[in-house]
Amino acid sequence: MSDAESPGNPTLTPDAQTDDFEAVEVFPDSTDMDLRPGADNCYKCTACDVSCPVAEVDDEFPGPKFQGPEQWRLKRKEDEAVDDSIMSCSNCMRCDDACPSGVPLSQMHNTARGEYVDEQMDKLSREYIRNRILANYGTLAQLGSMFPRLANAVMGNSVVQRINEKVLGITAERDFPEFATQTFREWWNERGGPQVRSDEKRVAYFHGCYSNYNTPEVGKAMVRVFESFGYEVVVPKQRCSGTPMFANGMLDDAKRAAGINVDNFAGLIPEGYDIIASCTSCSMSLRQEYPELFDIDGIEDLSAHTYEALEYLRIHEDLEGAVREASVDDQAFAYHAPCHGRNQGLDRQAVELFRQLDGVEVEDVGDSCSGISGTYGWKEEKYDKSMQIGADMFDHMEHAQGSVGMTECPTCSMQMEHGTGYDIKHPLQLLEEALV
Amino acid sequence: MAITDDVLVIGGGIAACTAALSAAETGARVRLLAHKKSTLRQASGLVDVLGYAGGDGPLSDPYAGLDALPEGHPYHVVGEDGVRAGLRIFDEAVGDAYRGGHTDSNALVMTHGGAVKPTARYPASVAPGLASSSGDTLLVGFAGLTDFDAPVAADHLAAAGVPFSARGVTVEFPKRFRADAKVTRFAKALDRDEDVDGGTVRSVLADTVAEELDGESRVGFPAMLGDDHDEDVRAELSDRLGVPVFEVPTGPPSLLGLKLEDILFDALDEAGVRISAGNPAVDFEADTGRVETVVVDQKSRPTPYSADQVVLATGGLVGKGLDSDRESVTEPVFGCHVPHPEDRYDWSDPEAFGDHAFARFGVVPDDELRPTDEDGEPHFENLRAAGGVVGGADVAREKSASGVSLATGAVAGRLAGEEATR
Numbered sequence: 132m133s134d135a136e137s138p139g140n141p142t143l144t145p146d147a148q149t150d151d152f153e154a155v156e157v158f159p160d161s162t163d164m165d166l167r168p169g170a171d172n173c174y175k176c177t178a179c180d181v182s183c184p185v186a187e188v189d190d191e192f193p194g195p196k197f198q199g200p201e202q203w204r205l206k207r208k209e210d211e212a213v214d215d216s217i218m219s220c221s222n223c224m225r226c227d228d229a230c231p232s233g234v235p236l237s238q239m240h241n242t243a244r245g246e247y248v249d250e251q252m253d254k255l256s257r258e259y260i261r262n263r264i265l266a267n268y269g270t271l272a273q274l275g276s277m278f279p280r281l282a283n284a285v286m287g288n289s290v291v292q293r294i295n296e297k298v299l300g301i302t303a304e305r306d307f308p309e310f311a312t313q314t315f316r317e318w319w320n321e322r323g324g325p326q327v328r329s330d331e332k333r334v335a336y337f338h339g340c341y342s343n344y345n346t347p348e349v350g351k352a353m354v355r356v357f358e359s360f361g362y363e364v365v366v367p368k369q370r371c372s373g374t375p376m377f378a379n380g381m382l383d384d385a386k387r388a389a390g391i392n393v394d395n396f397a398g399l400i401p402e403g404y405d406i407i408a409s410c411t412s413c414s415m416s417l418r419q420e421y422p423e424l425f426d427i428d429g430i431e432d433l434s435a436h437t438y439e440a441l442e443y444l445r446i447h448e449d450l451e452g453a454v455r456e457a458s459v460d461d462q463a464f465a466y467h468a469p470c471h472g473r474n475q476g477l478d479r480q481a482v483e484l485f486r487q488l489d490g491v492e493v494e495d496v497g498d499s500c501s502g503i504s505g506t507y508g509w510k511e512e513k514y515d516k517s518m519q520i521g522a523d524m525f526d527h528m529e530h531a532q533g534s535v536g537m538t539e540c541p542t543c544s545m546q547m548e549h550g551t552g553y554d555i556k557h558p559l560q561l562l563e564e565a566l567v
Numbered sequence: 568m569a570i571t572d573d574v575l576v577i578g579g580g581i582a583a584c585t586a587a588l589s590a591a592e593t594g595a596r597v598r599l600l601a602h603k604k605s606t607l608r609q610a611s612g613l614v615d616v617l618g619y620a621g622g623d624g625p626l627s628d629p630y631a632g633l634d635a636l637p638e639g640h641p642y643h644v645v646g647e648d649g650v651r652a653g654l655r656i657f658d659e660a661v662g663d664a665y666r667g668g669h670t671d672s673n674a675l676v677m678t679h680g681g682a683v684k685p686t687a688r689y690p691a692s693v694a695p696g697l698a699s700s701s702g703d704t705l706l707v708g709f710a711g712l713t714d715f716d717a718p719v720a721a722d723h724l725a726a727a728g729v730p731f732s733a734r735g736v737t738v739e740f741p742k743r744f745r746a747d748a749k750v751t752r753f754a755k756a757l758d759r760d761e762d763v764d765g766g767t768v769r770s771v772l773a774d775t776v777a778e779e780l781d782g783e784s785r786v787g788f789p790a791m792l793g794d795d796h797d798e799d800v801r802a803e804l805s806d807r808l809g810v811p812v813f814e815v816p817t818g819p820p821s822l823l824g825l826k827l828e829d830i831l832f833d834a835l836d837e838a839g840v841r842i843s844a845g846n847p848a849v850d851f852e853a854d855t856g857r858v859e860t861v862v863v864d865q866k867s868r869p870t871p872y873s874a875d876q877v878v879l880a881t882g883g884l885v886g887k888g889l890d891s892d893r894e895s896v897t898e899p900v901f902g903c904h905v906p907h908p909e910d911r912y913d914w915s916d917p918e919a920f921g922d923h924a925f926a927r928f929g930v931v932p933d934d935e936l937r938p939t940d941e942d943g944e945p946h947f948e949n950l951r952a953a954g955g956v957v958g959g960a961d962v963a964r965e966k967s968a969s970g971v972s973l974a975t976g977a978v979a980g981r982l983a984g985e986e987a988t989r
């Protein structure tokens with residue numbers, strides 16, 4: 132309908148607005164997934180398609196509206212196989228945020244992808260093996276960090292990189308992230324665990340794979356900042372949050388990891404602990420994807436008690452007041468909000484906060500997607516598209532005043548560094564510098 | 568400890584942006600709290616103030632129609648000054664990106680169906696194509712983009728009696744995309760001027776259209792001529808064609824709407840307004856007639872935001888500022904009173920374009936734009952409302968949607984800011 136002519140809602144009849152649509156399962160043959168109804172809510176406004184960064188550069192990709200509600204309808208009518216384009220969705224979840232009608236797009240994508248991988252993908256194919264390796268980065272990193280220097284040398288070797296590309300389909304254009312010589316957990320154990328004890332202020336830290344194996348300085352900053360506010364920090368044993376597994380349709384792997392994480396964290400909640408993540412994809416996973424995709428005892432409770440680190444301090448402490456009193460040496464940052472942070476409503480908090488910090492200039496480099504989306508940009512066949520999506524961000528970073536980048540997401544930070552050569556910091560690191 | 572500000576504006580559309588900018592002008596510390604992406608990205612990007620009133624129209628002077636509006640219309644609450652204040656804030660926020668601010672008169676803009684509609688502000692890219700200025704017109708559509716049928720639009724324009732000739736052609740876009748490619752894909756290809764057989768997207772497009780050009784003095788395309796580099800795209804096409812090139816506003820998804828959203832959010836940032844987007848306000852706590860905190864559902868967890876003054880700008884039935892089921896219409900965040908006929912068969916007129924009662928549904932404002940209860944008393948002394956959530960206007964028939972949002976946003980925001988900084 133032509134809205135330039137009539138500025139009204141295409142479905143603007145009173146009863147079109149009711150919420151009591153029929154509850155139907157999206158992909159009925161999957162048994163263990165809690166699927167919300169919602170495809171019927173789609174009124175084809177295509178707001179999701181316009182916000183999809185992949186559809187903007189990938190001529191093969193039909194976009195979120197097709198992947199979600201349309202595919203679901205086909206599926207319900209005649210038991211159609213899942214279209215293989217589902218594997219090109221990067222799981223950035225921007226479509227979720229765009230839909231004015233509450234259609235659970237990313238949940239549909241995750242579910243369809245899981246079904247596609249389970250039932251239609253050849254388990255001996257190069258793509259499957261490559262995706263499985265990428266999805267299980269934590270396992271790879273665990274091996275690597277046993278011999279960090281050796282692993283760094285091997286992974287940084289251009290011959291190895293070319294073999295990775297040829298044999299596995301992992302792009303040779305990117306440098307593997309370096310493994311830290313001491314992991315976060317090694318540091319944590321060495322310092323003897325918590326330095327602050329409290330009965331009232333307690334948090335359990337979900338560090339995820341990356342700040343454990345690659346950037347322990349982020350984890351250390353988290354601990355020091357929270358301890359400076361008087362929090363008792365504990366660091367339960369944990370597995371990957373599942374983010375890369377969802378994106379690759381490895382739902383069994385994800386479920387196994389989720390089971391362990393729920394076991395190890397949910398039990399702390401009655402003792403007064405909230406769960407804090409420093410990576411926005413980890414907090415997204417625990418908060419949204421876990422309860423959407425899995426039915427595990429305690430998973431809702433875990434979801435309801437999980438926070439991103441800055442978010443938590445903003446709600447529970449006078450963080451802004453503390454920052455306003457502090458100052459640091461002059462520095463300027465080009466800040467990029469990760470898609471998964473955006474989806475939790477956290478996209479502005481770092482800029483808002485650090486604008487109050489004496490000595491700091493911080494500029495938001497716009498709302499485009501960085502293009503890497505976790506494992507997407509590591510795939511040889513997606514590399515170019517990933518860089519095309521990222522082009523806007525690189526451009527804005529180069530025009531920003533700062534020449535240090537800032538973001539909460541480890542893979543966005545890889546992409547920012549790869550595209551501009553800038554050093555990238557996590558907001559917690561600046562907070563540590565200001566407050567500790 | 569709640570996140571605390573002077574003024575909290577709930578909503579993310581044009582009304583909320585205007586209210587936040589207006590409140591910020593008073594020196595108050597303002598936060599915009601928006602749920603989903605605003606409906607601006609579906610809207611045409613045009614800003615209508617008043618096109619039809621009291622059976623009259625299209626109006627060339629929107630202010631002349633104010634008196635003819637029915638009692639209880641939000642324009643009567645804010646007055647002509649309020650309308651002007653809204654437009655001033657808009658004009659300052661958008662700068663060169665929009666036209667129409669030089670005059671009080673409405674312009675007649677071509678729509679993608681080939682109708683003309685009276686509007687007060689329009690994107691700069693639309694300006695060369697006004698139906699109210701003359702110049703024989705060639706409209707160009709693309710084979711893959713079914714949203715805009717150029718020959719049909721041109722016929723409609725001619726039938727509407729415009730004082731110039733209009734002709735439409737459909738051409739192949741220089742680059743072939745999948746059948747259901749998104750407008751963003753077309754826009755990106757033009758932005759990046761991607762390579763194609765025989766040159767680049769822009770140059771080949773210009774060559775194709777040049778062959779069709781038969782003495783027309785302007786060429787219109789559906790609004791997809793670039794995104795980040797739209798000015799370059801238009802300039803290059805005009806240059807190569809030797810005549811002005813313009814965009815015709817299209818239906819959702821709308822790049823013009825998306826761009827307006829970006830511009831308004833940049834203006835908020837510039838004005839120091841803080842923005843929390845992505846989560847809905849779902850509840851509140853009140854004390855002795857004042858809203859103390861607004862509770863936001865951050866992914867199923869309640870998070871408190873507190874403020875001295877609150878502006879409700881959550882939109883109408885489209886923006887989800889009003890909720891309706893079979894029995895009633897409600898305002899879901901604060902439970903404000905929304906009058907409506909008992910019997911739902913009285914909600915709408917049997918005629919599709921008739922005078923539907925539901926079109927005027929909304930909260931009932933007092934003279935300070937505070938929503939009132941059944942007895943006409945304000946629900947809360949520090950809660951005001953703006954935009955589509957306010958009842959009394961039939962914005963679709965009047966062609967007044969954005970104008971009502973601008974005017975009520977400007978006034979509610981100013982009053983809230985003044986109260987908070989007093």
Ligand SMILES: Cc1cc2nc3c(=O)[nH]c(=O)nc-3n(C[C@H](O)[C@H](O)[C@H](O)COP(=O)(O)OP(=O)(O)OC[C@H]3O[C@@H](n4cnc5c(N)ncnc54)[C@H](O)[C@@H]3O)c2cc1C
Binds near residue numbers: 880887
């Ligand atoms: C398809 C379409 C075409 C249009 N065309 C035109 C046109 O040609 N000319 C014209 O002048 N106007 C047009 N409009 C109208 C215009 O864009 C505005 O929608 C209208 O002015 C109302 O604005 P608003 O800000 O009050 O509400 P909306 O634009 O509806 O915005 C409401 C906002 O509030 C948010 N929200 C809702 N509930 C909550 C909550 N609980 N917590 C937090 N946030 C919440 C929503 O996410 C949304 O961002 C069109 C609108 C649509 C949808």
Ligand code: SF4
Binds near residue numbers: 198220226227
């Ligand atoms: S999750 Fe991202 S890539 Fe996938 S369909 Fe949605 S917007 Fe596109």
Ligand code: SF4
Binds near residue numbers: 178179195196229236
């Ligand atoms: S944004 Fe939501 S309602 Fe619109 S087309 Fe996409 S799924 Fe459907």
